[in-house]
Amino acid sequence: MTATTSLLTDHYELTMISAALSDGTADRQCVFEVFARRLPTGRRYGVVAGTTRLIEMIKDFRFDPDEIAFLRRTNVVDEPTAAWLSAYRFTGDIDGYAEGELFFPGSPILTVAGTFAECVVLETLILSVLNHDCAIAAAATRMVTAARGRSVIEMGSRRTHEEAATAAARAAYLAGFTATSNLAAGLRYGVPTAGTSAHAFTLLHDDEPTAFASQVKALGTGTTLLVDTYDISQGIRNAIQAAGTELRAVRIDSGDLSVLAQQSRELLDSLGATETKIVVSGDLDEYAIAALAAEPVDIYGAGTSVVTGSGAPTAGLVYKLVEVEGRPVVKRSENKRTVGGRKTAVRRHKPTGTATEEIVVSQGVPDHLPNDRLLQHSYVANGEFLDVPSLADAREHLRQCLISIPWEGLKLSAGDPAIPVVMVSAA
Amino acid sequence: MTATTSLLTDHYELTMISAALSDGTADRQCVFEVFARRLPTGRRYGVVAGTTRLIEMIKDFRFDPDEIAFLRRTNVVDEPTAAWLSAYRFTGDIDGYAEGELFFPGSPILTVAGTFAECVVLETLILSVLNHDCAIAAAATRMVTAARGRSVIEMGSRRTHEEAATAAARAAYLAGFTATSNLAAGLRYGVPTAGTSAHAFTLLHDDEPTAFASQVKALGTGTTLLVDTYDISQGIRNAIQAAGTELRAVRIDSGDLSVLAQQSRELLDSLGATETKIVVSGDLDEYAIAALAAEPVDIYGAGTSVVTGSGAPTAGLVYKLVEVEGRPVVKRSENKRTVGGRKTAVRRHKPTGTATEEIVVSQGVPDHLPNDRLLQHSYVANGEFLDVPSLADAREHLRQCLISIPWEGLKLSAGDPAIPVVMVSAA
Known part of the structure; x- marks a missing residue:
């Protein structure tokens, strides 16, 4: 450079x-x-x-x-x-x-x-x-519109040039995204940053309950637990076991997000975690976000589509x-x-x-x-x-x-x- | 940064x-x-x-x-x-x-x-x-393949993030492009750089012959004259008038490149400029390059498509x-x-x-x-x-x-x- x-x-x-x-x-x-x-x-x-x-x-x-x-x-x-x-x-x-x-x-x-x-x-x-x-910014604005007031987090840094990533995070925030995964955008532009853990963190540990317990110990119950490394229903049970019903959020990053969001909401509610939010991510663009409007999703994570201008x-x-x-x-x-x-x-x-x-x-x-x-x-x-x-x-x-x-x-x-x-x- | x-x-x-x-x-x-x-x-x-x-x-x-x-x-x-x-x-x-x-x-x-x-x-x-x-690199390689041995120059810097542009120029050169317009890629990576003038240069001058004469005086007859600011046939005549038949190349950046390449070749030949090359540019991707295989084109300029990975x-x-x-x-x-x-x-x-x-x-x-x-x-x-x-x-x-x-x-x-x-x- x-x-x-x-x-x-x-x-x-x-x-x-x-x-x-x-x-x-x-x-x-x-x-x-x-x-x-x-x-x-x-x-x-x-x-x-x-x-x-x-x-x-x-x-x-x-x-x-x-x-x-x-x-x-x-x-x-x-x-x-x-x-x-x-x-x-x-x-x-x-x-x-x-x-x-x-x-x-x-x-x-x-x-x-x-x-x-x-x-x-x-x-x-x-x-x-x-x-x-x-x-x-144009692609991100369409996603924010499609999200109808729900939060959208930009997490596409890894899908674009390393410096473009930071500019993209800024543009997405301008468009109404609530946060970015990109730390440089936090330092340079004051964009709020967010992130908790990836599948690698769960795989690193001997089992999912151990991984979740560790994350909650380090980051508190205000964290988001990623529940789809193995079985999602078991993941949600393990999450609430580890964090209690105070857990801020669970994240689902794969599968049919529409069905999984509903099942997850029902399961969380049945476990008493009625305030625990559901974050969904995985190839979301403005159309996929719009298609989830009726589902109990609280936060969307958008990556590839936003940083590549969604077409x-x-x-x-x-x-x-x-x-x-x-x-x-x-x-x-x-x-x-x-x-x-x-x-x-x-x-x-x-x-x-x-x-x-x-x-x-x-x-x-x-x-x-x-x-x-x-x-x-x-x-x-x-x-x-x-x-x-x-x-x-x-x-x-x-x-x-x-x-x-x-x-x-x-x-x-x-x-x-x-x-x-x-x-x-x-x- | x-x-x-x-x-x-x-x-x-x-x-x-x-x-x-x-x-x-x-x-x-x-x-x-x-x-x-x-x-x-x-x-x-x-x-x-x-x-x-x-x-x-x-x-x-x-x-x-x-x-x-x-x-x-x-x-x-x-x-x-x-x-x-x-x-x-x-x-x-x-x-x-x-x-x-x-x-x-x-x-x-x-x-x-x-x-x-x-x-x-x-x-x-x-x-x-x-x-x-x-x-x-993948998109650029397809363009090089489509060009069948003819030169392809990368000129897409303006269509992508300013730092991504430099990395793109490097990747395109790796893929077999012969040069880039991006100067930073020249300094950082030793990629050969190329470029002569834009329509603005012609418009800046009182008329096209004056612009061409100035460019030839400054850059010699080894330059490329951009002939499509006004009328292309007249542009080619003006180009040869200014540089003589030693002119290295003319560039056409708009219109039906297939037809224009043929007409330009015929006109150049009729003016005795049989060695003057034809450079074409303007929204070229691998398919457009392939479609020009039978035309008398010597050099392709590729911009948007290469820096955006052609889809x-x-x-x-x-x-x-x-x-x-x-x-x-x-x-x-x-x-x-x-x-x-x-x-x-x-x-x-x-x-x-x-x-x-x-x-x-x-x-x-x-x-x-x-x-x-x-x-x-x-x-x-x-x-x-x-x-x-x-x-x-x-x-x-x-x-x-x-x-x-x-x-x-x-x-x-x-x-x-x-x-x-x-x-x-x-x-």
């Missing part, structure tokens, strides 16, 4: 800077925008996540001497470009949607303005962070040059949705608070109607990095946004974006 | 250690194995990748004082466990398949032996690294306790494929060199037949970290392995594993 993040960058960003420095265009004032041309198939909304994490990385975006030496040695850049990179500081403006905001095809979720060179060098990092975190592992966001020296630009071969020029976005609402549409105006400002909400906020102004909302703020913001969209937008089934984006060119 | 990798770990690994330290089982000698119960649906082989990267991380696996303070402050561990973690050094044995080796359901690709505590604390990191890198973003590897103090252990509720006990694996071949099956023996050694190949090598012996093969070695090893499997195994279509794994219990 390098100390800086500057080489988490595509080679061509630097060759472009090299050419632009030598022909004098590197200093042209540009505007780049991040948006999705479409949502993953059937998804009704996207969720903005990762922006705060990204802004911190941009603040520290530097090329250290080892990295410069590598770029020179391999001839990726020439000497003037190396000097320019060595002195790099972002001095422009960054505006964007808040973390936790919903987005739709065409929503300009991040706008980066400055010289061509200082903006283009950030492209790869910006897209890596946002494409990953937004993908996880949509990347958010499809692009970073496009839309303005050069005040002139709107657009690639001709693109489809008609793409509009050049810097955009301003508002979300329009009924008086009841229900969102109706998003108005995105190129090179102008939307008419202001009552109940409109401006969607863009300043993160960086003239190179000054402003205070950012907390992760808790982002989590609450998303909760409010979900309340505001038309109810169809929360359906798990495939459908159109919950609200349309109306693109207006003021020019 | 923390300096160490120790908190890239699930909470429950540490609570298990806490309980095991207090009941005296933490020091029991254990064997854990990494294997896949199944391959992603329809896949015919898995590819081992990430092991070298992992072993380096295990070598440096330490809990620093800030991390220990966090674990105490949040009550994740008690004081004796904190002391144990502070002193952590892996002192056991790690054996495994070589990077670039193929694997199948049940192949014991990594074996970790030592005390329960020292082995279990590595679980999350081991699985994160291997599940990610093996997933990317299988995680390899499904698990880390299971199989032996405690020499006694095989197994979770009763698992399916019949799971066998307890430490495994030894060989791959059996015909005299012609074609692999026929993999023999995996629990608590014993396979009969040695001529043409058998032992699959496990020592990475760590009694806490001593041994030299590991280079990335170039791994790349060549995979190439040889692909030659050795039955030809059906290389088909892109859905099918069974290329060879069966025969599980034998010697006990």
Whole structure:
């Protein structure tokens, strides 16, 4: 792992800077925008996540001497470009949607303005962070919706890249998950962490009662005992034997969770453990969670599906040059949705608070109607990095946004974006 | 980003250690194995990748004082466990398949032996690294196979988490890709990097001829000009106008690549640029690459599909306790494929060199037949970290392995594993 993040960058960003420095265009004032041309198939909304994490990385975006030496040695850049990179500081403006905001095809979720060179060098990092975190947050939000107020714990670290795991835990918490298994997410982002034991702990011991007794002795009756290493019914009896009816929870990680949850609830109740909760895990996605709605489940553990975006592992966001020296630009071969020029976005609402549409105006400002909400906020102004909302703020913001969209937008089934984006060119 | 990798770990690994330290089982000698119960649906082989990267991380696996303070402050561990973690050094044995080796359901690709505590604390990191890198390598290998000797360049950094991008670039190179766009992969792993320019560079300039002239001036005629910002035919004319017939390559990033490759070849040839190569990119996966086999394409650029595992973003590897103090252990509720006990694996071949099956023996050694190949090598012996093969070695090893499997195994279509794994219990 390098100390800086500057080489988490595509080679061509630097060759472009090299050419632009030598022909004098590197200093042209540009505007780049991040948006999705479409949502993953059937998804009704996207969720903005990762922006705060990204802004911190941009603040520290530097090329250290080892990295410069590598770029020179391999001839990726020439000497003037190396000097320019060595002195790099972002001095422009960054505006964007808040973390936790919903987005739709065409929503300009991040706008980066400055010289061509200082903006283009950030492209790869910006897209890596946002494409990953937004993908996880969208999948996680669907799971939270499917859980209908029950807790969901993120436990997918082992199913994704080790650093992606930590970002995924953050994005899932933003989406409303109650905790993560990932300790680094606890240290770095203050996400509550949770976990008690795996099957290996039971197998390590001579028998299940010994393992449970040990766990309760070490962690107290406020722990969760994993009861499916051998026979689940016997496991539950052993659990209550070890911890008494004060046991906080049992976890079931395999089998037909629907049937097992019911049987376990009946057995726990019959043993007097009426307050002991049932945690289920094992390949749960939003559909499996929804299918358990009628069962006596208290807590869901989600792993693979959340960290891989439940079928949509990347958010499809692009970073496009839309303005050069005040002139709107657009690639001709693109489809008609793409509009050049810097955009301003508002979300329009009924008086009841229900969102109706998003108005995105190129090179102008939307008419202001009552109940409109401006969607863009300043993160960086003239190179000054402003205070950012907390992760808790982002989590609450998303909760409010979900309340505001038309109810169809929360359906798990495939459908159109919950609200349309109306693109207006003021020019 | 923390300096160490120790908190890239699930909470429950540490609570298990806490309980095991207090009941005296933490020091029991254990064997854990990494294997896949199944391959992603329809896949015919898995590819081992990430092991070298992992072993380096295990070598440096330490809990620093800030991390220990966090674990105490949040009550994740008690004081004796904190002391144990502070002193952590892996002192056991790690054996495994070589990077670039193929694997199948049940192949014991990594074996970790030592005390329960020292082995279990590595679980999350081991699985994160291997599940990610093996997933990317398998998808990338299919793309290389589909490309039939043509070059494939990895350019997906922006579609995955920023650190995952670097690991993905490494895994794709191992799989036979010729280069990556990711600069950090160049610095960290010596992967060749490549890249020239994006549409933004053309849009930055007053017109396409000016942009091309600038790029050629800065980067020489050995560069690749991106010709699809406006009209592709005019783009190709402008490219040859700017660089002459010495131009190394043109890139097309949109549209019907099959038709466009043919038209572009004809046009280049008619302009005398018969040696100018054609690079195509834009949502290419192994099937799209295969579909272009008959077209005059020289180089493929693959992005999203490779970094997201082309539909299988995680390899499904698990880390299971199989032996405690020499006694095989197994979770009763698992399916019949799971066998307890430490495994030894060989791959059996015909005299012609074609692999026929993999023999995996629990608590014993396979009969040695001529043409058998032992699959496990020592990475760590009694806490001593041994030299590991280079990335170039791994790349060549995979190439040889692909030659050795039955030809059906290389088909892109859905099918069974290329060879069966025969599980034998010697006990």
